[in-house]
Amino acid sequence: xxxxxxSPESPAAPRRPAIGETLIGAGVLALAVVMFWQTxxxxxxxxxxxxxxxxxxxxxxxALGILGVLLLIDAWxxxxxxxxxxxxxxxxxxxxxxxAGLVLNVTLTGPAGFTIASVIVFVCVARGFGSxxxxxxxxxxxxxxLIAYFGFATTLGIxxxxxxxxxxxxxxxxxxxx
Amino acid sequence: MDAFSQLLNGFAVALTPINLxxxxxxxxxxxxxxxxxxxGPALTIAxxxxxxxxxxxxxxxxxxxxxxxxxxYGGSTTSILLNTPGESxxxxxxxxxxxxxxxxxxxxxxxxxxxxxxxxxTIGTLGITFLAPVVVDWALRFGTADYFSLMIFAFVTVSxxxxxxxxxxxxxxxxxxxxxxxxxxxxxxQARFTFGLAELLDGINVVVVAVxxxxxxxxxxxxxxxxxGKDEIVPLSGSLWMTAEExxxxxxxxxxxxxxxxxxxxxxxxGAEIPTFLxxxxxxxxxxxxxxxxxxxxxxxAGPEAANNASAAGVLVPMLTLGLPTxxxxxxxxxxxxxxxxxxxxxxxxxxxxxxxxxIASLFIGNVMLLVLNLxxxxxxxxxxxxPAPLLYAGILVFxxxxxxxxxxxxxxxxxxxxxxxxxxxxxxxxxxVAPVIIGMILGPLAEQNFRQAMTISAGDWTVFFTRPLxxxxxxxxxxxxxxxxxxxxxxxxxxxxxxxxA
Numbered sequence: 032x033x034x035x036x037x038s039p040e041s042p043a044a045p046r047r048p049a050i051g052e053t054l055i056g057a058g059v060l061a062l063a064v065v066m067f068w069q070t071x072x073x074x075x076x077x078x079x080x081x082x083x084x085x086x087x088x089x090x091x092x093x094a095l096g097i098l099g100v101l102l103l104i105d106a107w108x109x110x111x112x113x114x115x116x117x118x119x120x121x122x123x124x125x126x127x128x129x130x131a132g133l134v135l136n137v138t139l140t141g142p143a144g145f146t147i148a149s150v151i152v153f154v155c156v157a158r159g160f161g162s163x164x165x166x167x168x169x170x171x172x173x174x175x176x177l178i179a180y181f182g183f184a185t186t187l188g189i190x191x192x193x194x195x196x197x198x199x200x201x202x203x204x205x206x207x208x209x
Numbered sequence: 210m211d212a213f214s215q216l217l218n219g220f221a222v223a224l225t226p227i228n229l230x231x232x233x234x235x236x237x238x239x240x241x242x243x244x245x246x247x248x249g250p251a252l253t254i255a256x257x258x259x260x261x262x263x264x265x266x267x268x269x270x271x272x273x274x275x276x277x278x279x280x281x282y283g284g285s286t287t288s289i290l291l292n293t294p295g296e297s298x299x300x301x302x303x304x305x306x307x308x309x310x311x312x313x314x315x316x317x318x319x320x321x322x323x324x325x326x327x328x329x330x331t332i333g334t335l336g337i338t339f340l341a342p343v344v345v346d347w348a349l350r351f352g353t354a355d356y357f358s359l360m361i362f363a364f365v366t367v368s369x370x371x372x373x374x375x376x377x378x379x380x381x382x383x384x385x386x387x388x389x390x391x392x393x394x395x396x397x398x399q400a401r402f403t404f405g406l407a408e409l410l411d412g413i414n415v416v417v418v419a420v421x422x423x424x425x426x427x428x429x430x431x432x433x434x435x436x437x438g439k440d441e442i443v444p445l446s447g448s449l450w451m452t453a454e455e456x457x458x459x460x461x462x463x464x465x466x467x468x469x470x471x472x473x474x475x476x477x478x479x480g481a482e483i484p485t486f487l488x489x490x491x492x493x494x495x496x497x498x499x500x501x502x503x504x505x506x507x508x509x510x511a512g513p514e515a516a517n518n519a520s521a522a523g524v525l526v527p528m529l530t531l532g533l534p535t536x537x538x539x540x541x542x543x544x545x546x547x548x549x550x551x552x553x554x555x556x557x558x559x560x561x562x563x564x565x566x567x568x569i570a571s572l573f574i575g576n577v578m579l580l581v582l583n584l585x586x587x588x589x590x591x592x593x594x595x596x597p598a599p600l601l602y603a604g605i606l607v608f609x610x611x612x613x614x615x616x617x618x619x620x621x622x623x624x625x626x627x628x629x630x631x632x633x634x635x636x637x638x639x640x641x642x643v644a645p646v647i648i649g650m651i652l653g654p655l656a657e658q659n660f661r662q663a664m665t666i667s668a669g670d671w672t673v674f675f676t677r678p679l680x681x682x683x684x685x686x687x688x689x690x691x692x693x694x695x696x697x698x699x700x701x702x703x704x705x706x707x708x709x710x711x712a
Contacts, residue, residue, distance in 0.1 A: 055639055059380055066387060069402050076397065082664040084394040087657040088401060091386050098380040111374065112639060121433035121638070129432055129606075133425075133627045136610060137620060145614070152610060153603040159432045162599035175604055179611050 049110025056106045060099030066092035128159035144194010149176035212342050219566025223574055228271050231264075232571045235272040236578045239279020244287050244590045247427055247605055250280035251537040251647065254545070255419035256612035261548045267564050269549075271571040273542055274525075278330060278575050281518050282583045285322040286590055289510070290315060290443050299517065301485045305502065305509030307443065312505050316447035321459045321507055322514040323583040324451075328460075329467035329515035330576040333522025336471045337529075337569055341558065344530040348555040354663035354673050358683040359477060360656040363533050365687045366478030368645040375691060377641045384632075385649025386656075388413055396661065408621040415544045417613050418650055419537070421626045422643050424609035426633020428602045433634070435598065442594050449584060459511040462492050466515025474523020477533050478690065481520045488516035522572070529553055529565060532655070537644040540651040 070088040105111050132155025139148040153172025154165055162168055180197060222228060242248040254273050261269050288299040289306035302322065309318040351359070368378030391402040392412030403409040451459065469491070470484040492512040493502045502509055527533040532553035534540035546553050551561060558565050583590070613626045636643055667673035675681050 052639065055635065059384075062384075062387075066402070069404070073399050073401055075399075082661045082669070084397045084399045084401060087653075087660065088387075088390055091383055091390065091653075095380065095383045095387070098376055098383065101376045102380065105376065111377070116638065116640065119434050122436055123433075125432040125435060126429060129429060132606070133630075137623050137627065140610075140614060140623065141620060145611070149607045149610065153607050156428065156432075156603040156606050157599035160435055160599035160602055162597070168599070168603065171600060172603060172607065176607055176611075179608065 047109060048107045049112065052106035052110035052112065053103065056099055056102030058099075059095055059102055063092050063096035063099055066095065125159040125161075128155050132156050132159070142194070144197050145180055146173065146176045146196045147194060149179075212338050215342075215562060215566050216338055216570060218562065219568070219570035220573075222267060222563050222567030223271065223570035228268060228567065228571065229574070231268045231272045232275050232575050233578060235275020236279040236575045236582060237275075239276035239281075240283040240579065240582050240590060241279075241593060242276070243280035243283020243285075244593050245283075245596070245601065246287060246291065247424075247431060247602060249423060249538075250277050251419055251541055251644075252423035252609075253280070254538060254541045255416045255423075256608065258416055258541070258545055258548065259616060261545050266546075266549045266551065266561075267567045269545060270542070270564060270568045273545060274568055274572055275575045275578075277521065277538055277542075278518070278572065279579055279582075281330075281521050282323060282326050282579045283590065285326065285510075285514050285517075286319060286583070286587065287594065289318045289322065290445070290591065291441075291594060292443075299485075300482075301489045301513040302510055302517070304489070305506050308503070308505035309507065309510065310443040310446070314447045314505065314507075315443055315445050316449040317451050317455050317507060318505075318510050319445075319587055320449050320451050320584060321455065321511045323580060323587075325459065325463040325466065325511045325515040326518040326583075327576050327580040328463045329470060329517075329519040330522060330579075331573065332464075332467040333471045333474070333519040334569060334572040334576065336475065336519075337522055337525055337572070340475060340526055341530050341565075341569075344526060345555045345558050348531055351555070351679070352663070352677065353659045353666065354677050355679045355683065357656060357659040357663055358674055358680040358687070359531065359533065360652055360659065362683050362687040362690065363477045363527075363535060363652065364645075364649070364656070366476075366690045367480070367535055367648050368642065369691050373640060377639075378645055381636060381641045381643065382645035382649040385418075385646035386653035388418055388646070389650040389653035390657070406621065408617075408619055413625060413650075414613075414616060414622065415541060415647070415650060416616060417622050417626050418629055419541055419647055420609045420613050421629030422633035422636070422646060423537075424605050425627060425630025426637060426643070428606055429630060429634035430637040431598075431602065433638070442591075445588065445591055449587070455507055458507050461495075462488070462508045462512035463515040465491060465495075466512040466517075467519040470516035470519030470521075471523045474520030475526040476523075477527045477531065477535060480535065481517050481524075484516040484520045485513040488512040525572075529557060529568075530555060532557075534648055534651060537647040540644075540647045543651050 066088065070085050070092055073085050073088070075083045075085055110117075132152040135155070136148045136152045139151065150169055150172040153175065154168045157168040157172075158165070177200070223232065238253065239250065242250065242253045253276050257272070257276075260272070264272075284299045285302050285306065288303035289310050292303050292307040306318045306322065309315065364382055368382040369375040387402070389412075391409055393400050393403075393410050400410055466484075466488045469488050470481070473484040473487075474481065489509055489512060492506075492508040493499055496502065496506060496508050498506065524534075524536050524539050527535055528539040528543060530553075532543065532546075534543045543553060551557070551564075609626070610623065613622055616622065633643060635641075636646075663673055664671075673680070674684060
């Protein structure tokens with residue numbers, strides 16, 4: 032039951048296993064194994080033995096396992112990416128800039144506050160998209176983040192990670208920090 | 210007629226100043242995010258979910274529905290002027306619409322798209338008005354086993370019919386179901402798939418998943434190929450008034466598009482891709498000037514745009530009457546219902562008539578607002594297209610972070626957001642459909658609940674799903690849907706692809 036719509040690349044040559052697709056298929060299969068193992072650790076009370084908490088998780092793990100195998104078969108038969116997509120070399124520098132922004136954001140939101148962390152993400156993402164005007168991006172990012180911060184705080188009543196910058200502005204404006 | 214008097218009551222709800230304001234905010238915001246590449250209705254409604262704690266349900270759903278309809282209108286502007294379809298449903302519009310714009314007829318393309326959207330949106334909303342009570346009458350006979358089978362049917366169709374491969378669609382569907390299973394099992398109190406993290410006991414918030422896939426994943430994908438080529442914006446050209454000939458060539462495709470789009474959207478399979486491609490194909494067949502197709506034929510914009518909007522209306526039928534979402538946006542709306550403690554389903558029309566009919570009436574009003582927003586005011590939206598991509602995507606990511614972190618202020622949610630974003634990037638790169646993740650996540654736990662109830666009622670007899678005639682029929686249809694689309698796609702898919710090259 033191979034339902035692949037695999038791209039017919041040079042039909043004469045034998046199709047080579049596609050690396051990316053193989054990794055994806057293996058990943059799905061690995062997830063199924065982890066799910067199976069996690070499901071086994073759910074204790075089942077005898078009262079619920081018929082349709083307890085593990086029946087649907089088991090079915091889900093089994094389904095993902097089968098799909099992982101089917102994906103691996105597809106991958107070994109040359110994969111399913113279109114020629115166009117295959118020809119694209121992802122811009123790794125751009126991806127790394129964004130990744131750096133996200134990692135810095137997770138680590139800094141707590142200690143430095145939301146605005147500073149947001150400015151860093153903003154600058155990194157803009158850089159990833161080829162912008163070189165770091166100062167301009169930082170200013171726009173700061174304005175954007177502050178509007179968003181106070182917008183969220185007032186309209187939705189949500190306080191998102193206040194840090195030194197937010198507290199200072201709140202003190203100046205005379206708003207009580209949430 | 211009963212539906213008619215109910216609808217009048219709905220207008221009384223929707224026409225209050227405050228609800229009109231919500232409708233205006235929704236349609237305006239919807240148009241804006243529809244125009245902006247990288248933003249869509251599912252993401253926007255997910256980011257606005259916290260508003261459900263602040264405003265009453267009717268207002269919230271009028272807002273969400275305005276966003277939902279508005280995004281359809283805005284999306285066509287981007288397809289026509291930028292040739293970057295934001296959603297798969299508007300790919301077809303870009304085929305002819307962008308060619309028209311390049312030929313100096315952007316005004317006519319935008320006009321036929323907007324008026325066609327209005328006509329089809331209104332017909333589609335009328336369809337909801339009269340179809341919803343009928344479906345409800347029928348659905349009241351459903352037992353839990355039938356419901357479970359219906360959900361299986363929806364699972365199969367949204368994952369197997371919508372994408373290019375049943376295997377990949379089902380893989381993302383089950384990934385979504387798994388995400389939905391994470392947390393404490395409400396029936397037994399057992400923690401499932403929490404990996405010992407206390408933060409996961411309440412389950413993963415759908416906002417985290419939707420924003421991760423649609424904002425973070427999308428940004429990564431666009432960034433990875435951004436420098437390869439820039440899209441140029443075709444300047445607004447030509448009169449927004451269509452000529453008599455253009456009217457003559459548009460009105461039939463509008464009606465045909467609506468007639469194709471609404472029923473397909475209303476089926477518990479959903480999806481706007483098939484009706485738009487189908488409409489394009491039919492218009493090309495019926496056109497008196499088929500040679501113009503591929504070079505900017507107005508029928509190729511009018512028909513698919515109408516089909517797109519009518520199917521968007523159709524999707525609301527199973528959502529409101531059966532609690533069955535068949536698109537990512539509908540799934541997120543369903544989770545908004547859940548956050549109010551309201552269960553969409555056959556009883557919704559009786560228990561919340563104000564909400565349902567107010568919502569439907571606001572769709573009629575929203576369509577009128579959208580026609581005004583998208584024709585006389587089109588120049589404003591074109592300006593939005595000029596926001597430089599670095600600032601646009603940086604803004605999207607900052608907003609995504611706020612929307613997620615703001616809910617719980619938990620770094621675990623941020624890490625999850627970025628991990629799911631990474632998964633979303635891989636899904637885009639390797640052609641996995643994303644919508645089934647959201648649908649599986651929302652619908653999976655409901656399906657499990659129905660499954661367990663049905664099994665309890667039948668005292669553990671598995672055959673209950675096959676011995677009830679209704680359930681057995683639906684399961685048979687599901688099996689057909691799983692294997693049928695392969696044949697259907699073979700017949701349908703290559704044709705629109707061939708067209709542009711025919712020149």
